[in-house]
Amino acid sequence: MKKANFLSLLFAVMFLVMSGFGIIIPVLPFLAEEVGATPTQLGLLMATYSLMQLLFAPFWGQMSDRYGRKPILFIGIAGLSLSFFLFAVSKTLTMLFIARIIGGMLSAATIPTAMAYVADVTTPQERGKAMGAIGAATGLGFIFGPAIGGIFSKINLHIPFFISGTLSAVTACLVLLFLKESLTKEKQPATLKTKEPIWYILKGPLLFLYLLQWLITFSLAGLEATFAYYAAKRAELYSSQLGYIFMIMGLASAIVQGGLIGKLIQKFGEGRVIQGGIVVSAVGFALILFVHNFLTAAIFLSIFGIGNGVIRPCVSSLVTKHISSGQGRATGLLSSFDSLGRIIGPPIAGQMFTTMIELPYLAGIVLSCFALILYHVFAKQLQQVSS
Template structure:
């Protein structure tokens, strides 16, 4: 029964991620047609990430008390509504408000679906299930980017309108076709996870493996956001390619993610130590992105760009697996904390990319690669600390 529900949620995740990505290829056109400054692509991404950071642990902790299903539906319908407002707005202030709202609501789905997959997976199969979640996320992102590019070819607003309609349809389908995954809810009055908003020393020990993982999640999301938030604008404004090709280019990384998460990650999880594997993956991610951005030789650029596309998607399911192993009766809250770390990285990465772009179109990629190498160093130190402790 759990396996059937797991497959159903993975299929829904594919559909939802496709719809969530309809507007990404046309956002650079929105910025250009409204004659907004170039740094706005980073600012809009950052505002959404701020909303995600604030509410990710809140939605996650609420789902531990109230169940998962309602928060999945809130996330899908809420994001579709926020995106409609974003796409039809004409002023930077109104767009910014809808970006924050989009982050607040979309993360209700993103944080809670990871907890759903954990609910439906045995401890020994959790890594594989989360790898499949990452794969369906990537597959949906690739399909959605291509569809969105074609929908917005004549008018970027069409992508947002269709996105809203699809979110309504999927919310209805979630209501009728899925069941609650949380077998035992927390008892008592719901307690909101608000520690990440308090100006006090973190309850996480950053010298522990969990603390190091959460910290490096933030660094790695600076890297991925520097790439993801810049590449669409780079293609639209520097390379002058149409939205259809922009959508195709934006789908390359998700397509690679599908392949590696279905074919490579389950084998890595079964055969190798997760922490050592994660260190190697992050080192290759940062190194390949740096060489691609720094080099002027087309062959070298091509080789290391392919390496980057292959290794970048490997990190997320390893992170999810390792962090989920530390979750006991608060999987929703822990996944929410992880998502907040992602959001911090996304805020920093997007703002940094937006403002660095004017000084050099490849600077966001170079600085992002340095952040990955810092994350790699932190995990190497943690690995040595763990070996010393166990010796």
């Protein structure tokens, strides 16, 4: 099987995984309510998953460097399937927390291992485009999954979890049967023979790329947590309309990641695309302040989504290009920085919104400026190391 076929299979795998994950998004709050969870307990239930991802993504990335990408990717998807089936049969809040913890711990293997797989099978010139394609698959899964979940939840709240579990189980079988191992013994990183801690990666210029990714995710998570309330107050938009708005935003982002990012990187390089994405994101944050109806919300949020969407693939590409060895360790750590942003972004943005409804988006502009500074520090330090 050719490299392009393996990447296509990986694209399909990530789309199916994220579709399965997305199916439960609109359903989980109602299932939690059914077993007697309070809003605070629901928040803890949501945060538990991100916390497990934060703690375990570097571990699984390192395991993929040691034992190969295929078995770790299989563990991640099979673990996700198990957690969905546990959700489907859960009748107590304790069971929901157990399912969420298991899902977070095991599924933390999925994204960093997929990114490391891409780094294994692509040249530096191809990498940004391939990372963008995987990002597009992830985004499309999050678009279609919630729509499917919303439809089947009308029949029974437990059905979407059975669907997600089955979809993930089928995907795990696809990985086991058809995905070829990308990490040969010759490619195994030299770091396996050393006792370097994983945090050693952060000693050099890459620290500033990781911090940049954290800021970008932090501001995105803050927007996702508050925009529904903001749109309701500013434009009287509610759940069904917001669903369409986020779908339009996701499609715009996925189209750019899947179709244009390769050409942009080829013409400008990852660094300029990252800087352009940050600027476009900042413009999107500013425009959100002027939302007054469905059309402006869809357009302005899509502008933000396009800018935000090109940053992660380019950061992933640069990290894997500039790490001397251990792609899994590097991508796992990057996933942890993402999770950290998703854990602390929503509560801080919520507090800002309570103070002043425009504050999360004004803060997003400021954070975008800091992200630009971080990129320039990274580039300057990298130049000094190289010279």
